[in-house]
Amino acid sequence: MTNERRVLVHPDKASLASSVSARFITKMLDILDAQAVAHVVLTGGSMGSAVLDAVAASPARTSIDWSRVHFWWGDERWVPDRHEDRNDEQARTALLDDLDVPDGNVHPFPSSESGMSLDEAADAYAAELSQHGVDGLEHPIFDITFLGVGPDGHIASLFPHRSGIQVTDRTVIPVRNSPKPPPERLSLTRPVINSSQRIWLVLAGADKASALGLALAGASRDEVPVAGIKGRRRTVFFVDADAAAEVPESLIARDY
Numbered sequence: 001m002t003n004e005r006r007v008l009v010h011p012d013k014a015s016l017a018s019s020v021s022a023r024f025i026t027k028m029l030d031i032l033d034a035q036a037v038a039h040v041v042l043t044g045g046s047m048g049s050a051v052l053d054a055v056a057a058s059p060a061r062t063s064i065d066w067s068r069v070h071f072w073w074g075d076e077r078w079v080p081d082r083h084e085d086r087n088d089e090q091a092r093t094a095l096l097d098d099l100d101v102p103d104g105n106v107h108p109f110p111s112s113e114s115g116m117s118l119d120e121a122a123d124a125y126a127a128e129l130s131q132h133g134v135d136g137l138e139h140p141i142f143d144i145t146f147l148g149v150g151p152d153g154h155i156a157s158l159f160p161h162r163s164g165i166q167v168t169d170r171t172v173i174p175v176r177n178s179p180k181p182p183p184e185r186l187s188l189t190r191p192v193i194n195s196s197q198r199i200w201l202v203l204a205g206a207d208k209a210s211a212l213g214l215a216l217a218g219a220s221r222d223e224v225p226v227a228g229i230k231g232r233r234r235t236v237f238f239v240d241a242d243a244a245a246e247v248p249e250s251l252i253a254r255d256y
């Protein structure tokens with residue numbers, strides 16, 4: 001199989017979430033058969049949470065030794081700890097609170113209550129990534145990175161026509177004046193995301209169709225940031241039929 005981007009279409013949001021959840025559990029079993037520890041990047045947003053809800057609902061989740069899994073986030077909103085808008089809070093509520101994961105394996109971004117400035121918080125997360133760096137990299141090699149995609153084509157907190165998507169000399173950036181609230185955020189940068197073994201983008205709804213169509217038609221990453229995303233081994237867009245409306249038929253594989 002090549003490392004070309006693939007689009008896997010599901011009929012609706014519910015089947016999309018349960019299919020991605022089943023694939024995630026199966027892939028984690030394979031990964032943990034082959035290596036001692038796995039690193040996974042989680043995302044916030046509607047489908048990110050829906051997938052984690054589906055993992056939590058699956059009896060098969062108990063077959064995974066979660067103590068060997070590290071969880072990171074692709075971005076975070078600069079709001080207080082446990083705020084419902086925090087991506088880590090959404091993941092804890094949906095899944096992590098139910099799993100036997102050591103606290104040291106969960107790597108949330110600092111919050112606005114951390115006592116740090118936004119810049120200091122970006123540096124602190126970069127330092128935490130660096131502690132788990134391998135192969136001379138300042139960060140782990142992520143085994144699976146989940147990303148949502150905004151209607152404007154943003155991924156993590158890398159937005160269209162903003163400098164963040166072009167940053168290559170840092171692993172983490174502070175984001176100010178985000179076009180989507182809240183205005184202050186923290187984000188992994190594109191090279192860190194693209195160093196992931198597998199990038200799984202999960203998106204649903206007609207409001208995502210244009211961004212997905214443009215990204216696959218060769219739009220620039222400045223215009224549509226998701227266009228600049230490609231993992232080392234696999235890049236899969238898991239989508240529902242509505243989000244796939246503008247994807248060329250030749251690129252589509254249907255999961256039904």
Ligand SMILES: O=C1O[C@H](COP(=O)(O)O)[C@@H](O)[C@H](O)[C@H]1O
Nearest residue numbers: 043044045046047148149150156
């Ligand atoms: O703000 C964000 O939005 C995106 C997508 O959210 P969605 O609700 O439109 O699916 C998300 O992937 C990102 O992590 C988040 O911070």
